[in-house]
Amino acid sequence: MSKFRVHLFAGLAILALAGAAQAAAPAKPTPVASAQLPPLFAATLAKSKAFVDPQLRKTIDVPVPADAGGGYTHERHKDNYRLIYEAGMLYRQTGDKAYADLVRRVLLDYAKLYPSLPLHPKRANQVPGKLFWQVLNDSVWLVNSVQGYEAVKDAIPAADRAAIEAGVFRPMAAFLSTGSPKTFDSIHNHGTWALAAVGMTGYAIGDQGLVKQALYGLDGSGKSGFYKQLEELFSPDGYYAEGPYYQRYALSPFLLLAQSIQRHDPSRKILDYRDGVLRKAVYATIQESYGGLLFPINDAIKDKGLDTPELVHGVAVTYAASKDPALLSIAIQQGSVVLSPEGREVAAAIARGEARPFPFASIKLRDGAKGDKGALVVLRSGPKPKDQALVFKATSQGMGHGHFDKLSWLFYDAGQEVVTDYGAARFLNVEAKAGGRYLPENDSWAQQTVAHNTLVVDEKSQFGANTDIGEKHWPTILAFGAKDGVQMTAASIDDAWPGVRYRRAMALIDRPEVGRPIVLDLVRGEGGGKHRFDLPLHYDGQIVDSGLKFQGGTTELKPLGKADGYQHLWDRGRAPVKDGGRVSWFDRGRFYDYVFASGDVDQVVLTELGANDPNYNLRNERAFILRGDDKDSFTLAGVLEPHGAYSAAEEYARDTIASVKAVERVSENGADLVLIRLNSGKSLAIGVSWDPDPAKRHRVSTPSGAYVWTGFSGLANPEQ
Numbered sequence: 001m002s003k004f005r006v007h008l009f010a011g012l013a014i015l016a017l018a019g020a021a022q023a024a025a026p027a028k029p030t031p032v033a034s035a036q037l038p039p040l041f042a043a044t045l046a047k048s049k050a051f052v053d054p055q056l057r058k059t060i061d062v063p064v065p066a067d068a069g070g071g072y073t074h075e076r077h078k079d080n081y082r083l084i085y086e087a088g089m090l091y092r093q094t095g096d097k098a099y100a101d102l103v104r105r106v107l108l109d110y111a112k113l114y115p116s117l118p119l120h121p122k123r124a125n126q127v128p129g130k131l132f133w134q135v136l137n138d139s140v141w142l143v144n145s146v147q148g149y150e151a152v153k154d155a156i157p158a159a160d161r162a163a164i165e166a167g168v169f170r171p172m173a174a175f176l177s178t179g180s181p182k183t184f185d186s187i188h189n190h191g192t193w194a195l196a197a198v199g200m201t202g203y204a205i206g207d208q209g210l211v212k213q214a215l216y217g218l219d220g221s222g223k224s225g226f227y228k229q230l231e232e233l234f235s236p237d238g239y240y241a242e243g244p245y246y247q248r249y250a251l252s253p254f255l256l257l258a259q260s261i262q263r264h265d266p267s268r269k270i271l272d273y274r275d276g277v278l279r280k281a282v283y284a285t286i287q288e289s290y291g292g293l294l295f296p297i298n299d300a301i302k303d304k305g306l307d308t309p310e311l312v313h314g315v316a317v318t319y320a321a322s323k324d325p326a327l328l329s330i331a332i333q334q335g336s337v338v339l340s341p342e343g344r345e346v347a348a349a350i351a352r353g354e355a356r357p358f359p360f361a362s363i364k365l366r367d368g369a370k371g372d373k374g375a376l377v378v379l380r381s382g383p384k385p386k387d388q389a390l391v392f393k394a395t396s397q398g399m400g401h402g403h404f405d406k407l408s409w410l411f412y413d414a415g416q417e418v419v420t421d422y423g424a425a426r427f428l429n430v431e432a433k434a435g436g437r438y439l440p441e442n443d444s445w446a447q448q449t450v451a452h453n454t455l456v457v458d459e460k461s462q463f464g465a466n467t468d469i470g471e472k473h474w475p476t477i478l479a480f481g482a483k484d485g486v487q488m489t490a491a492s493i494d495d496a497w498p499g500v501r502y503r504r505a506m507a508l509i510d511r512p513e514v515g516r517p518i519v520l521d522l523v524r525g526e527g528g529g530k531h532r533f534d535l536p537l538h539y540d541g542q543i544v545d546s547g548l549k550f551q552g553g554t555t556e557l558k559p560l561g562k563a564d565g566y567q568h569l570w571d572r573g574r575a576p577v578k579d580g581g582r583v584s585w586f587d588r589g590r591f592y593d594y595v596f597a598s599g600d601v602d603q604v605v606l607t608e609l610g611a612n613d614p615n616y617n618l619r620n621e622r623a624f625i626l627r628g629d630d631k632d633s634f635t636l637a638g639v640l641e642p643h644g645a646y647s648a649a650e651e652y653a654r655d656t657i658a659s660v661k662a663v664e665r666v667s668e669n670g671a672d673l674v675l676i677r678l679n680s681g682k683s684l685a686i687g688v689s690w691d692p693d694p695a696k697r698h699r700v701s702t703p704s705g706a707y708v709w710t711g712f713s714g715l716a717n718p719e720q
């Protein structure tokens with residue numbers, strides 16, 4: 001199979017991002033009549049004015065902190081930093097001094113409050129802040145507020161500036177740095193926000209000591225700080241160690257501090273550092289999405305997507321440098337721009353009709369600072385936002401927000417997540433749900449291996465659900481390529497369970513024999529001694545058909561197990577299996593058939609989430625588990641076929657019968673041959689050798705004759 005790699009960033013590396021943030025102090029206000037503004041920029045300006053203008057003459061409440069996430073004081077301080085920021089941006093756009101005065105008044109109130117604040121009363125297991133229950137939120141407050149202040153600074157009397165800087169910015173920067181050294185020097189998104197807050201404050205108030213701390217860490221050695229974070233947290237392809245959800249979140253402080261550095265100290269050329277890794281990170285984040293939503297791997301809130309403020313800013317900054325018209329289509333999807341020169345430039349280009357579709361593509365995003373710790377692989381059936389996508393997670397652990405889900409997968413079709421990932425067990429900013437923090441079920445369910453679409457051995461999570469152990473191990477990518485309508489990827493890991501080797505190959509196949517894309521899944525688990533092997537598939541929808549005879553789960557439900565996530569699964573029924581089977585389900589107007597072949601699957605277990613959940617923190621999601629008991633090894637070949645259409649409104653059901661009739665797997669000399677039998681009478685043969693030699697010829701014998709192919713994998717043809 002010929003190797004391929006989609007170079008989304010080709011040619012961009014030589015572009016300087018200096019144009020994204022001109023080297024100078026913040027520009028003085030440049031009022032422009034709304035009628036002369038590009039429509040999207042004018043709409044964003046109007047939306048901001050609708051938020052800020054009613055508060056121009058009001059007394060803004062600056063309360064003593066009392067509540068956790070979602071409570072009044074928490075939300076009030078969030079609204080206040082938004083108010084400070086947006087009023088500053090409006091002053092810069094309009095020159096109306098009422099906005100500058102609002103920033104002045106609110107910050108003077110904070111200058112009176114902040115010096116006397118103790119640690120937050122609702123602090124939990126996170127490092128506490130003063131305005132908020134965790135120090136991360138204090139950093140976010142400062143990042144936003146100092147931007148608003150810098151925008152209006154020249155319009156504030158000197159005495160008030162001195163009071164604000166002495167009462168708020170200096171003590172807050174001290175608290176976030178020397179007062180919270182573990183967070184500030186951490187290589188983690190909390191550390192990114194803290195050092196961005198301190199560095200931007202240093203530039204805004206003219207304190208180079210704060211700038212140095214932000215760039216090189218508290219001791220100035222460079223073993224922590226901004227440069228070190230750029231080196232450690234992003235791979236050479238722009239993949240962020242904690243996954244897409246936190247990549248989206250961390251992009252904001254990275255880009256904002258980088259812009260501040262570029263504006264005040266352009267000689268550093270910070271936006272070109274590491275071959276423009278921040279620019280690559282913006283493109284990578286967009287690729288890590290489907291239908292506008294980010295892939296929900298690791299700790300992720302599932303409704304976060306490309307329209308978040310962090311990516312609105314990232315798209316504007318990146319477009320200002322690259323003039324890539326594909327980014328404009330993302331900005332249109334976002335529906336807003338930032339109130340900055342970059343945002344105005346994006347809006348103007350859209351108004352001129354320059355937007356082009358973003359080329360969503362099959363891509364391997366390497367993980368690790370050197371690109372040597374596995375990868376996130378995305379295989380797409382086409383470039384459109386709603387074309388099918390297979391996501392294969394063969395990344396490193398992802399630190400504390402990582403899940404124990406090596407070699408797991410997700411699948412998207414027709415704009416929907418079909419083979420699902422739970423994401424995080426958390427109700428963000430809902431005070432009644434543990435103050436909006438991560439719930440206990442995030443540890444007991446969401447991070448556990450059985451919560452994902454990957455192999456489980458002896459009902460135990462990978463690495464014993466120990467993050468420190470997981471951080472030391474990652475998969476090896478065995479293949480990534482495309483040929484003859486077969487996009488293939490594969491990976492292996494030998495350390496997830498003692499003595500067990502786990503390999504998986506996955507393919508997105510679009511061949512004329514089938515007439516539509518299908519997914520091939522080939523699993524091998526090999527370990528000394530007898531084991532229970534479970535292979536869950538979590539799905540959205542309703543089972544409509546199966547040749548299997550399920551029993552149980554109709555009058556009484558019991559948990560499937562006692563630990564490692566199994567305690568949260570209701571056992572809804574079981575069916576014995578001989579050589580394979582089929583499970584079919586229906587979801588949002590489409591039909592899905594999963595056909596599998598395996599002599600190692602003894603039974604299929606239907607599950608529903610919700611057991612041992614006294615506080616109703618878990619969503620009632622469904623899965624089926626392919627189980628093999630008392631096995632030395634476990635092998636399986638499965639095919640997922642999306643097909644058909646259904647409309648209750650128009651009363652039709654079309655193409656409800658799958659094309660795939662059966663799947664067979666034959667192994668010989670360590671190689672696997674998968675035969676996909678079709679209802680049309682045709683068949684499709686895929687060979688997987690597990691051998692990286694691209695020139696080596698492989699042969700597998702079957703009762704009907706031998707099949708041959710060359711390389712790691714590919715279409716296998718009858719031997720002539």
